[in-house]
Amino acid sequence: MSKFNALLTCTAAIAALGVLFFSNLFFPLWTWTSGGPVAGEGLPQVAQGTHPPSAEPAGGDAPSPEDLPFFAGNINSLPRETIVELLAFLDTPIANARINMTAGQLPGAPRPYRNGIHEGIDFYDGFSGVPIIQGTPVLAAAEGKIIRIDHAYQEMTPAQADEFRRISAESLDTPADILDKFRGRQVWLEHQGEVITRYAHLETVEAGLVEGQIVSAGQQIGTVGNSGTSQAVAGRRGGRHLHFEVWLKGYYLGEGLPLEDIRFILRGIFE
Numbered sequence: 545m546s547k548f549n550a551l552l553t554c555t556a557a558i559a560a561l562g563v564l565f566f567s568n569l570f571f572p573l574w575t576w577t578s579g580g581p582v583a584g585e586g587l588p589q590v591a592q593g594t595h596p597p598s599a600e601p602a603g604g605d606a607p608s609p610e611d612l613p614f615f616a617g618n619i620n621s622l623p624r625e626t627i628v629e630l631l632a633f634l635d636t637p638i639a640n641a642r643i644n645m646t647a648g649q650l651p652g653a654p655r656p657y658r659n660g661i662h663e664g665i666d667f668y669d670g671f672s673g674v675p676i677i678q679g680t681p682v683l684a685a686a687e688g689k690i691i692r693i694d695h696a697y698q699e700m701t702p703a704q705a706d707e708f709r710r711i712s713a714e715s716l717d718t719p720a721d722i723l724d725k726f727r728g729r730q731v732w733l734e735h736q737g738e739v740i741t742r743y744a745h746l747e748t749v750e751a752g753l754v755e756g757q758i759v760s761a762g763q764q765i766g767t768v769g770n771s772g773t774s775q776a777v778a779g780r781r782g783g784r785h786l787h788f789e790v791w792l793k794g795y796y797l798g799e800g801l802p803l804e805d806i807r808f809i810l811r812g813i814f815e
């Protein structure tokens with residue numbers, strides 16, 4: 545073997561070892577569960593429908609909708625374009641309604657009355673491009689399984705509501721059981737990839753629908769109301785709106801994100 549050939553073989557072997565090292569050691573650590581790479585650093589593109597189900601997404605690939613059941617991290621840690629792509633199957637829960645981009649009605653808005661943070665998107669009359677009034681149908685944002693439907697809802701009494709606000713004020717955040725009361729009458733749906741949507745403050749839920757049942761995209765599940773709000777507690781009819789949340793693996797869509805990103809993501813998904 546000539547000196548030149550020996551050098552070439554040696555270089556090739558070192559290069560091969562390098563490739564092995566990085567593919568076997570580096571990429572398995574570089575998972576989305578740890579928050580993923582920083583935007584702009586050679587991000588892999590989402591490959592739709594090309595991933596076999598796997599407990600761990602293949603190294604370096606963004607999860608496709610098929611991977612979502614196995615995605616254990618915070619969806620908000622993904623690049624915002626990826627979030628849009630993953631949730632693009634969702635539609636607005638009120639026919640032809642626009643997403644209201646008012647900061648106070650988006651995820652992350654402070655809610656001083658209960659010492660907490662808003663976890664959803666509000667659809668109010670006058671802000672969404674369509675009338676949102678008594679009887680306005682609330683629609684399933686996508687095909688999904690009913691995992692909660694409050695047929696036997698009881699409004700809080702004024703004394704109970706006062707007590708819940710007092711407890712919240714003394715806590716670091718709104719306690720989960722109290723927050724649930726403030727959401728009023730609800731329907732929760734589970735969709736593909738374990739994505740969950742919640743519809744709150746409903747006045748009615750559709751008779752005949754039961755937990756475990758599959759509803760189709762756009763099927764009516766209830767009507768807009770004000771249940772769980774101070775107006776309802778006081779026996780008044782004002783303040784009707786739909787409060788709508790999107791969840792994955794214990795994180796709500798928009799949790800911890802800047803307003804700018806939240807608006808980008810919601811426009812991308814729903815418009």
Ligand SMILES: [Zn+2]
Nearest residue numbers: 664665666787
């Ligand atoms: Zn709300």
